[in-house]
Structure formats: structure tokens, C-alpha cells
Amino acid sequence: MTPAIEIQRLGKCYGALVALDNVDLVIQPGEFFALLGPNGAGKTTLISILAGLTRASHGTASVMGYDVLSGYREARKRLGVVPQELVYDPFFTVRETLVIQSGYFGLKRNDVWIDEILHHLDLTEKAHANVRALSGGMKRRLLIAQALVHKPPVIILDEPTAGVDVDLRQSLWQFIRQLNLQGHTIVLTTHYLEEAEALCNRVAVLKQGKIIALDSMHNLVHSTRGYTLEFRLSSEKLPSGLQAWPGKQDGCLHSLKIKDSSEIETALSILRESGIQVFDIKLLQPDLESVFMKLMEADSAGSA
């Protein structure tokens, strides 16, 4: 099967700064893929190269088998990109913007689909409003609508939910999930890791232009074994039996790393014996955020 996105030894330098460092990545059709990484990791640079907004310094990239340079027309017809920056053309209304965007892709009569996108993105009422008069979140949704006018099989969203309120975020994800179920390949970047965890099947983590983790969401999240046990105690000092356990402390709030649930019992009995009162207990599952934090730490330790 032709990959939706195929990137080989892709590099991009801005002067001395290496924004992308020999990235290899293959994304299959139908995937719901998260591209994660801290600010400046190179996510937008990678997307810009795929979209033809930026030229790579070396390496190749293709969309649905079409090279983004030599086959740019075919590649771009198959790609919808929601840019990270909130850009708009203040001369036009919402509807005009979408009609014009359809025209760029060679689509003359696209009204039925435009109405449908407007509906899903809750912009129908604003169809005839000037784009300038939209709120930030509405402008973001218009950007999403623009990326969808030509029903691209591959959709890349660069922080689509930044500045969108909770309600709409839910309906937005529902819409995007529906697109994914219909067979569209979705790639997204976001700094809301719970969103990525809930939605995506596979993840790549970029840092300083390099992919430092690439796995299914399930494997990645469960790559760190064990849980965190969080106690709120009557004492700031842990009993001697627990002091050797790995963990952290913030006043009376103690978190301990445990490998499995049998250790909960042990910890509790040690506390009981030493007469310390337990006000609150929480068992924290590993999540993407903790894995992410660990990756960031581990990698900087490795490179230091």
C-alpha cells in the first residue's frame, strides 16, 4: 500500500540552526497520528515541507506517493493543511473564503460540501460575516474548513485546538474522528497531551529536529511500567520504612513510584504502624504526559 506520508532523511537548516535532522517517517493511510514535541522541535517545519511552504535542505517527502516537489500538484491535491498561525484574508466573508479556496483546487461548484463543513464547524451562522469580524476560535475553525474544501485524503492539523473553547473542541474532535473513520489520514500536533492520547493511534516525538520516540500510543504510554502512588499525610516526614522508596515530596504531599499494586498494601501498613494519618490516596496511571516528560528528561540527560 502506498503510504499516506513518506519522509526520508529529511533535513532543514536555517543558517547554523538545524530545525530538522535526518528525519525518517512513514505514515500509513487511515492512521490517526500525533506529532508531538516541545516548542521549536521542528513540527511546523516538517509540516511546511510536506505542504510545499518550505523547501527542505535535503531528503525527500511524499504525500500518497507523490513527491512534494516534482509531483507538487498531485501531492497538494491530496493534502489539507491547517496552519498553526491564525491567518485570514480580511477582504472576504467566510463563504467567499471557502469558495475561493475551492477554486484554487480546481473545484467550481462545491456548495453542498461547503455547507456541510460550515455546519460541522458551527460556522453556518457566520457564513456571510466578514472574516475580520470572527473571534479567534472561529478564525481557527475557518482555517480547518479551508483545509477540507477539496476533501483531501491526508489532513494535517498544526495545533488545531489552540484557542478553541472546550465545547467546540469536543465537537471538533468528533468531526475529525469521523473524517478518520471515513478513511482520511489525520496527522496532528498539539500541546494538549490528553487530547493526543485519547485520539491518536500512533505517535512520533520530535526534539531538536530529531525523532526520539516513534511507537503506537498504547506501547508508548505503557513503556513506563508502574504507577505513582500519591498520599496526603499528617506528617511532612515519611516513616523510615518508606524513605528509601523512589518518589517526590511537596510538603505533606508525597508521591511514591511503585511497580505493582501489592506495594500499595506494604506502604499502607508501614504508615499505619508509624501512626501517621492518611488524608488522601491517589493511584496515578501512567499517561502520555508522564511519558513525555520522561522522554524530555532522558534525552537531555543523554545529550548533556
Place this chain on the structure above:
Amino acid sequence: MTGFYTLFYKELLRFWKVSLQTILAPILSSLLYLLIFSHVLANRVQVYDGVTYAVFLIPGLVMMTVLQNSFANSSSSLIQSKITGNLVFVLLSPLSYLEIFLAYISASTLRGLMVGMGVYAAALLFYPLPLQSPLWVILFALLGSALLGVLGVIAGIMSDKFDQLAAFQNFIILPLTFLSGVFYSIHSLPPVWQLLSHLNPFFYMIDGFRYGFFGISDISPYISMSVVLCCLIVISGWALWMLKSGYKIRS
């Protein structure tokens, strides 16, 4: 074809929606030039026998307006799109660099011609202007507006800020237009200036355009046409290369 046509239409809408500034204002300012210069200089200059100064002035003014507005259209549209960032919508599309080029140039040409026609029509109300060979008039209006549309594309791509574009306009376009013989025949100039004028492509556009009205010109319209056409080809080649290579816009 739809892609090209859409971008052309978008560019057209862009200036049409603010036609007060983009069409009417330049027409009005050209008419003011006409009024003031023809009044002040009426009794002092006679360039061609039997042609009053005001009548001599009109074709030059019309052409100057055409050129300035063609330039203004593509250059300001591009720089606005670059600065606000909405050029990405064009750059993300499958439009080829040739389609993008042609769309911007066509819209620029159209705006130049519209404003020029406005000045011409208004001037006709006050002055009897001959029209010896309309074909030359149309040809030079088209070539001139296209050439300035292309220059506008180049200036729009090269400038990063509005003041850079303004510098382009004030230090290149404006001097070249004013020194091209809009207000005088270059035969009235000292030899050095005559020579320099011959190095100014704008001179040939104005001179050829004027020939279409009076049947008289400083040099043969065929030569003027060749010079302007050569300039158009060279400048277009440059602009197309910039668009193709992604210079400044696909960094």
C-alpha cells in the same frame, strides 16, 4: 484553468471592493494634475504644432496612471498577503507558478486599464483629443500595464515590509515615470538628458502611446514597441524565476 481564474477573480475582487481608493482616487488625482499643469503651462509650452499643451498632456497622464496603478495592484496585494500571512492559501494550492504569475498580472493590467479609461473618459469631457490609431493606443496600454504588473510582482516578492515597497515605488517607479516625457517632449531637453531618457523604458511606453493619439512621436512606435516588448520578456523571465524557485515566499 479554474485555479487561475479563481486567483484572478480574487485579485479583482480585492481591488473592486475598495474601488474608491483603487480606482476613483487615482482618476481624481490625475485629473487634478491635468487641471493644474494645463492651466499653469497653457501659454508657455507648445510641443506639437496645433496641439495645445493640455491636449498634449492627456495621453501621458493616462499612461502614467495606468502604469502606477498596475504596479500598485500586484505589489500591494502581494506584500499584504505576505505580511498578513494569507499567501499560504495560494501557496498550499496546486496552482503552478505560471498560473499565479498570470493571475496577478491580469488583475494588475485590468486595474491599470480601468483607471486609465476613467482618466481618458473624464478628460474627453473637457478637451478634444484626437485618436489617430487606436490599435497603438491599446497595444501600448496593454504592454505598459503588463510590464508594471510584473514589476509589481517582483517588488512585492522582494520587499519584506511596506517601507521597502514604498522605497521601490519612490526611488524607482516614480522618477522613471516623471522623467519619461509625460509632461514634455524630450526634444525640448538638453542632449544629455535626451540620451538618458532613451535609457528609460518608460519613455518608450509614453511615446508610443502618445503616437496612437496624435500620429506624431519622438521616435518610431515600432522601435518603442520592440523595446517595451523586450523589457516585458526579460522582466517576466525574472519574475517567473523568482516564483519558480520560491525565492522569499517558500523559504
